[in-house]
Amino acid sequence: MSKIQNIFKVVSNEKLCPRFFRLCIDAKSILKKIQPGQFIHIRATDGLEPFFRRPFSVYRAQKYVEIFYEPIGPGTKNLALKKKGDDIDVLGPLGTPFSLPSKNIKQVVMIAGGIGIAPFLAFSDILKKKKNLELILLYGGRTKGHVYPMKEFKANGVKILVATDDGSIGAKGRVSELFSKVKTDPKTTFLYTCGPTPMMAAVQAFAKKYNLQGEAACEEVMACALGACLGCSIKTTEGYKTVCYDGPVFDLNKVIFH
Numbered sequence: 001m002s003k004i005q006n007i008f009k010v011v012s013n014e015k016l017c018p019r020f021f022r023l024c025i026d027a028k029s030i031l032k033k034i035q036p037g038q039f040i041h042i043r044a045t046d047g048l049e050p051f052f053r054r055p056f057s058v059y060r061a062q063k064y065v066e067i068f069y070e071p072i073g074p075g076t077k078n079l080a081l082k083k084k085g086d087d088i089d090v091l092g093p094l095g096t097p098f099s100l101p102s103k104n105i106k107q108v109v110m111i112a113g114g115i116g117i118a119p120f121l122a123f124s125d126i127l128k129k130k131k132n133l134e135l136i137l138l139y140g141g142r143t144k145g146h147v148y149p150m151k152e153f154k155a156n157g158v159k160i161l162v163a164t165d166d167g168s169i170g171a172k173g174r175v176s177e178l179f180s181k182v183k184t185d186p187k188t189t190f191l192y193t194c195g196p197t198p199m200m201a202a203v204q205a206f207a208k209k210y211n212l213q214g215e216a217a218c219e220e221v222m223a224c225a226l227g228a229c230l231g232c233s234i235k236t237t238e239g240y241k242t243v244c245y246d247g248p249v250f251d252l253n254k255v256i257f258h
């Protein structure tokens with residue numbers, strides 16, 4: 001798919017909860033092409049540092065291209081300073097999208113940890129249009145500062161179950177505590193997951209135990225994001241694959257999580 005690199009305008013940059021921000025970019029040329037699960041690569045500085053662009057999942061793609069991020073390092077801290085009307089250099093869309101569930105699937109379970117929730121709002125915008133499809137989000141955050149109201153998920157008809165490490169909101173413990181609360185069926189359930197590697201490994205173990213199919217949106221530190229430097233390679237049952245070009249979305253049961 002052809003990629004676009006351009007300077008776009010920031011439309012808004014708001015704090016959704018103590019930890020997470022949402023940045024809206026007026027990038028119509030990318031908006032027309034981008035699909036849930038794909039990402040954009042942002043130049044997160046007006047100077048020299050950080051040198052490499054930073055990858056972000058598309059959080060929403062309706063009027064604007066939106067990302068959802070946590071300021072954790074130099075790039076994301078720079079992004080948090082962006083204001084309406086500022087320029088932003090974006091490359092995208094990149095990578096593979098989530099596949100749509102096949103006709104026999106009646107239940108989609110999205111399992112996200114922390115910032116791993118980012119690709120699922122745009123995905124639920126599409127899935128809600130499918131009839132007779134139950135949408136469930138299992139979300140795990142460290143503490144209540146990592147949980148925001150998720151109003152748009154609710155408006156899309158997504159049933160949400162939350163767990164926090166300290167029990168400050170939702171169930172106490174990891175998101176895997178919530179697996180037992182969902183009745184799955186190998187013929188009609190499909191899993192999608194994104195989040196820290198140990199969490200996705202737990203989702204894979206759950207999928208293997210109950211014979212479930214699914215997809216994982218993987219994350220690795222990236223440099224080129226074009227499949228050239230091989231810096232983002234991960235191990236799969238089909239050999240090494242690059243997260244930026246072959247992924248970030250992979251068959252859940254084929255990734256070898258380390």
Ligand SMILES: Cc1cc2nc3c(=O)[nH]c(=O)nc-3n(C[C@H](O)[C@H](O)[C@H](O)COP(=O)(O)OP(=O)(O)OC[C@H]3O[C@@H](n4cnc5c(N)ncnc54)[C@H](O)[C@@H]3O)c2cc1C
Nearest residue numbers: 039055056057068069070073074075076118219220221248
């Ligand atoms: C396909 C993809 C989609 C992503 N989508 C989002 C998103 O929607 N929202 C968001 O906030 N972040 C997302 N990320 C992660 C984000 O790109 C990185 O955290 C980025 O490095 C932050 O830049 P920084 O300069 O602020 O911090 P850095 O200084 O680059 O990183 C801060 C710390 O996080 C570690 N780190 C960086 N990248 C990763 C990674 N991919 N996996 C594990 N540890 C890492 C670094 O080693 C360092 O310790 C995504 C990453 C990928 C690969």
Ligand code: FES
Nearest residue numbers: 223225227230244
């Ligand atoms: S970042 Fe260079 S190959 Fe993926």
